[in-house]
Amino acid sequence: MEKMVIEGGYPLHGRVRINGAKNAALPIMAACLLTKGTSKLKGIPDLTDVKTLCKILNELGVDTVKCPDGSLEITVKEEKDITAPYDLVRTMRASICVLGPLLGKRGMAKVSIPGGCSIGSRPIDIHIKGIESLGAQVDVKDGYVIATGEKLKGSVVDLGGPYGSTVLGTCNVMMAAVLGEGRTVLENAACEPEVQDLANFLNKAGADISAIGEKNIIIEGVDELNGIEYEIIPDRIEAGTFMIAGAITGGSIVLENDISCYLTSVVNKLREMGVEIQVSAGKEEFNGVKNGECTVKSDGNIKPANITTLPYPGMPTDMQAQFTALLSIANGTSIITERVFPHRFMHVAELNRMGA
Helix, strand or coil, X not given: CCCCCCCCCCCCEEEEECCECHHHXXXXXXXXXXXXXXXXXXXXXXXXXXXXXXXXXXXXXXXXXXXXXXXXXXXXXCCXXXXXXXXXXXXXXXHHHHHHHHHHHHCEEEEECCCCCCCCCCCCHHHHHHHHHCCCEEEEECCEEEEECCCCECCEEECCECCECCHHHHHHHHHHHXXXXXXXXXXXXXXXXXXXXXXXXXXXXXXXXXXXXXXXXXXXXXXXXXXXXXXXXXXHHHHHHHHHXXXXXCCEEXXXXXXXXXXXXXXXXXXXXXXXXXXXXXXXXXXXXXXXEEEEECCCCXXXXXXXXXXXXXXXXXXXXXXXXXXXXXXXXXXXXXXXXXXXCHHHHHHHHCCC
């Protein structure tokens, strides 16, 4: 069992470069199953989840090579394997994202029902309903989702759920549909930047996807996709976490490679709480959106605030725990409402143990 020993009470100062977004990198890695040739992905974060997905791709006949510059080269060598094994998939919920591309490219997919997440109930019903709308036959048996459909057909697919849309569900159905016949319309699609990044990758590889970032995404089926070079967008959740780390310690930090327009709700809320944030444009561009630097300064005097998590462009649910910690030292009472994952409050008991 590993543990971290933290000596607190020190303001944070310095500069940090934001890594590529995990929640964009994983679906884009899976999307390489749809392509011919080699794709080179830049900005892939060095994470256990990335290594796990590489192992899953290896099981599916894909070569993954980590380059000296940190990029990842992905080449499909064989297309006969269609099973994502339980011992790997069970450790990471995002591994379900191989379901769509396997089905769309190879006509069949057998993917273990995923694990790796403890945020309440996160079913994959919408994933299944989505690919069934494209003509796939789906059976859930012995802990596996088994989907078949030699040539999927375009359709209108409703991705709405009880708490809004689903990011991975949108990604899965999008990947299943790009090589299908005709037009697919994804209604109530997730609008998150990570979904947009996947769509932009697919378009660069030869797909025909429009209305990216909107609630109704339009996909015109194409015959094939090719390997490309692509850079993953910076991780907005990592950036937001560092912003709060600077604020909660009364520090002064500079975030490099940050896209603050993806974090408007976080930046505005921190400013409301008395945190000074300055944003400047950078030189790098990600599909028309420039990165930049973000300077965060705080004297540790935090004002109370009310926060409600919502799907993008609202307050990210993945920032809720960080804001809870920050508001625990605010000068007054704050109210946090979780509308994406209602059971996502396991951290509260631990904060109370620390004196909150």
